[in-house]
Amino acid sequence: MRHEWSSQLTFILAAVGSAVGLGNIWKFPYITGEYGGGVFILAYLFCICLIGLPIMLAEISLGRRGKQSPVNTMLQLSQEAGANPAWSLLGWSGMVAGCLILSYYSVIAGEVMAYSFRASSGMFNHQTADGIKGIYTSLVSDPEKLLAWHTIFMSLTVLSVAKGVRGGLEKTVTFLMPALLVLLIILVLYARTTGGFEQAIDFMFTPDTDKFFYARNDLGNYLMDANGDKIFTWEPMMVAMGHAFFTLSLGMGAIMMYGSYLNRHVSIGKMTLIIVSLDTLVALLAGLAIFPLVFANGLNPAAGPGLIFETLPLAFGNMTDGALIGTFFFVLLFFAALSSAISLIEPSVAWLIESKGLRRIKATVWVGTVVWFIGIGTIFSFSGTTLQDIFQPLFSWVGFEHIELSQTFSKYNFFTAIDFFTASIMLPIGGLLIAVFAGWVMHQDSTEREFSFRSRHVYPVWQFMVRYVSPFLVLMVFLNIIGIFKF
Ligand code: TRP
Numbered sequence: 001m002r003h004e005w006s007s008q009l010t011f012i013l014a015a016v017g018s019a020v021g022l023g024n025i026w027k028f029p030y031i032t033g034e035y036g037g038g039v040f041i042l043a044y045l046f047c048i049c050l051i052g053l054p055i056m057l058a059e060i061s062l063g064r065r066g067k068q069s070p071v072n073t074m075l076q077l078s079q080e081a082g083a084n085p086a087w088s089l090l091g092w093s094g095m096v097a098g099c100l101i102l103s104y105y106s107v108i109a110g111e112v113m114a115y116s117f118r119a120s121s122g123m124f125n126h127q128t129a130d131g132i133k134g135i136y137t138s139l140v141s142d143p144e145k146l147l148a149w150h151t152i153f154m155s156l157t158v159l160s161v162a163k164g165v166r167g168g169l170e171k172t173v174t175f176l177m178p179a180l181l182v183l184l185i186i187l188v189l190y191a192r193t194t195g196g197f198e199q200a201i202d203f204m205f206t207p208d209t210d211k212f213f214y215a216r217n218d219l220g221n222y223l224m225d226a227n228g229d230k231i232f233t234w235e236p237m238m239v240a241m242g243h244a245f246f247t248l249s250l251g252m253g254a255i256m257m258y259g260s261y262l263n264r265h266v267s268i269g270k271m272t273l274i275i276v277s278l279d280t281l282v283a284l285l286a287g288l289a290i291f292p293l294v295f296a297n298g299l300n301p302a303a304g305p306g307l308i309f310e311t312l313p314l315a316f317g318n319m320t321d322g323a324l325i326g327t328f329f330f331v332l333l334f335f336a337a338l339s340s341a342i343s344l345i346e347p348s349v350a351w352l353i354e355s356k357g358l359r360r361i362k363a364t365v366w367v368g369t370v371v372w373f374i375g376i377g378t379i380f381s382f383s384g385t386t387l388q389d390i391f392q393p394l395f396s397w398v399g400f401e402h403i404e405l406s407q408t409f410s411k412y413n414f415f416t417a418i419d420f421f422t423a424s425i426m427l428p429i430g431g432l433l434i435a436v437f438a439g440w441v442m443h444q445d446s447t448e449r450e451f452s453f454r455s456r457h458v459y460p461v462w463q464f465m466v467r468y469v470s471p472f473l474v475l476m477v478f479l480n481i482i483g484i485f486k487f
Contacts, residue, residue: 003164003166003261004261004262004263005166005261005262005263006166006170008266008271010166010170011258011261011262011266011271012271012274012275013169013170013173013174013177014169014170014173014258014339014343015249015255015258015271015275016173016177016274016275016278016279017169017172017173017177017336017339017340017342017343018249018254018255018258018339018340018342018343019247019248019249019275019276019278019279019340020177020180020278020279020282020336020339020340021105021336021337021339021340021341022105022108022109022112022333022336022337022340023243023246023247023283023340024247024279024282024283024286024336025184025282025283025286025308025333025336026108026112026305026307026308026333027243027246027247027305028044028243028247028283028286028287029286029287029290029291029307029308030303030304030305030306030307030308031239031243032044032204032287032301033291033294033300033301033302033303033307034301034302034304035211035212035236035239035240036208036210036211036212036236037203037204037205037206037208037211037301038203038204038205038206038207038208039207039208039209039211039212039213039236040212040236040239040240041204041205041287042207043212043236043237043240043241044240044243044244045280047240047241047243047244047473048244048247048248048276048280050465050469050470050473051241051244051245051431051469051470051473051474052244052245052248052250052276053272053273053276053465054435054462054465054466054469054470055245055250055251055431055434055435055466055470056248056250056255056272056275056276057268057269057272057451057462057466058434058435058437058438058439058462058466059250059251059253059255059256059259059434060255060256060258060259060262060268060271060272061259061268061438061447061450061451062074062077062256062259062434062437062438062442063253063255063256063257063258063259063260063262064259064260064262064264064268064450065077065446065450066256066260067260068260068350068354069091069253069257069260069347069350069351069353069354069355070090070091070094070095070252070253070256070257070347070351071088071091071092071095071347071351071355072088072091072351072354072355073091073256073260074087074088074089074090074091074437075087075088075091077437077442078437078441080442080443080446081441081442081443081446083437083441087433087437087441090253090430090433090434090437091253091347091351093252093426093429093430094251094252094253094254094256094347094430095252095253095347095348095351096426097251097252097422097426097427097430098252098253098254098344098345098347098348099344099345099348099367099370099371099374100374100418100421100422100426101246101252101344101418101419101422101423102157102341102344102345102371102375103371103372103374103375103377103378103418104375104378104415104418104419105337105340105341105344106150106153106154106157106341106371106372106375107146107149107150107375107378107379107382107415108305108337109153109334109337109338109341110146110148110149110150110152110153111139111140111146111149111309112330112333112334112337113149113152113153113330113334114139114145114149115309115313115326115330116327116330116331116334118135118313119313119316119322119323119326119327119329119330120323120324120326120327121323122323123135124313124314124316124317124322124323124326125317125322125323126317126318127313127314127317129297129298129299129310129314132310132311132313132314132317133306133310135313136306136309136310137306139309140306140382140383141382141383141384142383143379143380143382143383146379146382147376147379150372150375150376150379151372153337153338153341154368154371154372154375155368156338157338157341157342157345157368158345158364158365158368160338160342161342161345161346161349161360161364161368162360162361162364162365164360166261169339169342172335172338172339173339176332176335176336177336179328179332180282180332180333180335180336181281181282181285183325183328183329183332184282184285184286184289185285186325187285187289187312187315187329188285188288188289190289190315190319191288191289191290191291191292191293191315192292194292194293194296194315195292195296196291196292196293196294196295196296196297197292199291199292199295200287200288200291200292200294200295201288203291203295203301204284204287204288204291210222210230212236212237213232213233213236214230214231214232214233215230215231215232215233215235220300220302234477234480237477237480238424238477239420239423239424241424241428241473241474241477242420242423242424242425242427242428243423245423245427245428245430245431246423246427247279247283248275248276248279249340249343250427250430250431250434251426251427251428251429251430251431251434252344252347252426252427252430253347253430254343254344254346254347255343256347256434257343257346257347257350258343267451268450268451269451269458286308289312289315290307290308290311290312293311293312293314293315294307294311297311297314299311305415312326312329313326316329345364345367345368345371348363348367349363349364349367352366352367374418377414377415377418378414378415378418380414381413381414381415381416382415385413385414386410386412386413387405387409387410387412387413387414387417388404388405388410390414391405392404428474428477428478429474429478431470431474432470432471432474432475435466435467435470435471435474436466436471438466439463439466439467439468439471440467444463447463
């Protein structure tokens with residue numbers, strides 16, 4: 001028999017474990033910094049409420065009804081609704097997105113592991129901002145070190161998933177998630193004493209529309225068109241929407257997979273609300289811990305993916321018992337990353353078991369190896385390899401020496417390209433299809449039964465959201481990007 005979560009609480013914990021991860025603590029602060037703060041956070045919160053919440057409900061209920069890996073769940077549900085079996089492509093693109101995301105997620109998680117050792121060795125004690133930055137630069141420009149940590153993290157992910165998703169996850173999340181929350185609160189309290197707190201609040205919660213809507217270069221200066229006007233861009237909106245999907249683990253079947261282990265009798269509305277609120281709380285706390293340090297030390301909020309590694313160690317180096325607290329922090333962050341990584345790989349593993357008859361261990365090792373290979377691309381990105389460097393030899397090889405990547409693409413490296421493509425394109429499209437499937441394709445009595453809401457009013461609200469509001473918003477952002485219409 002297929003096992004189920006041992007209780008409703010376990011499901012919540014597993015889903016929170018999947019949602020809360022590097023996305024909240026590493027990614028949210030650095031993209032907020034890059035896109036100018038206030039308006040970005042508003043856009044993100046807006047997407048969480050109007051797109052994330054309804055789509056999470058949809059994804060959980062599809063999974064619970066299908067009771068299989070996303071590919072087979074979509075096959076079965078489309079059959080049940082008399083729809084085209086091509087809906088299972090949703091499951092396929094989810095497996096691809098999950099593996100691509102995990103490939104770089106593991107490299108960053110590796111950096112987190114490296115930092116837990118550095119914190120415990122007292123390396124951060126009484127360092128200056130420049131010293132801390134140097135420590136980060138020396139790690140990311142050393143490919144062998146990154147590779148070693150990436151390999152260790154992937155092996156641990158494979159080990160945890162090979163044992164079966166339930167066992168390890170339940171224990172990890174029950175104790176370690178609350179501990180991470182407490183530690184974040186301590187860090188916010190410390191950040192209040194640094195003198196940068198007010199500036200941080202201002203940065204995070206005062207909308208500055210220029211920084212959000214107009215394109216800037218790497219130095220933060222506005223780009224101008226031929227007439228000397230600033231250039232309007234939808235990229236930040238796309239990143240904000242993509243991040244709403246990313247941070248809630250939506251749009252690729254991870255939550256669908258977890259929903260499939262959920263038993264029939266629990267009501268999913270309240271659970272979804274808890275998962276989404278906790279996830280958002282953790283992200284905002286991370287911002288409140290990091291930005292005061294940025295401003296108090298005169299650092300650049302748009303420092304990019306290194307932001308947490310260049311700010312938090314400053315705090316650990318200067319507070320009493322900083323080595324201990326710092327070690328705890330990075331160890332807990334490592335566990336948060338592990339519980340997210342598990343959910344990124346599980347849909348592919350479950351599919352290999354169901355459809356190809358592989359044993360769990362074999363399936364996990366296969367997927368893990370593929371992901372590990374792709375991760376090497378991200379390692380080279382950190383040491384400075386751009387997409388241009390990768391494509392140029394390929395172009396010359398086939399005899400087109402003079403082709404160069406266009407300006408839009410030349411700013412990307414392997415890591416930023418995969419990140420943008422998965423989080424800002426694949427996840428929203430996956431989410432859009434999930435909403436359309438749940439709202440329009442499935443029979444109303446099937447979805448209604450899955451919901452079993454106590455209150456009669458919630459179902460119609462949800463249905464309206466997945467039918468009209470969420471798909472419309474996702475489409476709006478996309479249509480603007482490809483320039484079909486202009487706001
Ligand atoms: N939500 C996780 C985080 O914030 C990452 C993650 C786990 C994820 N599973 C996912 C992202 C599925 C997208 C899809 O760190």
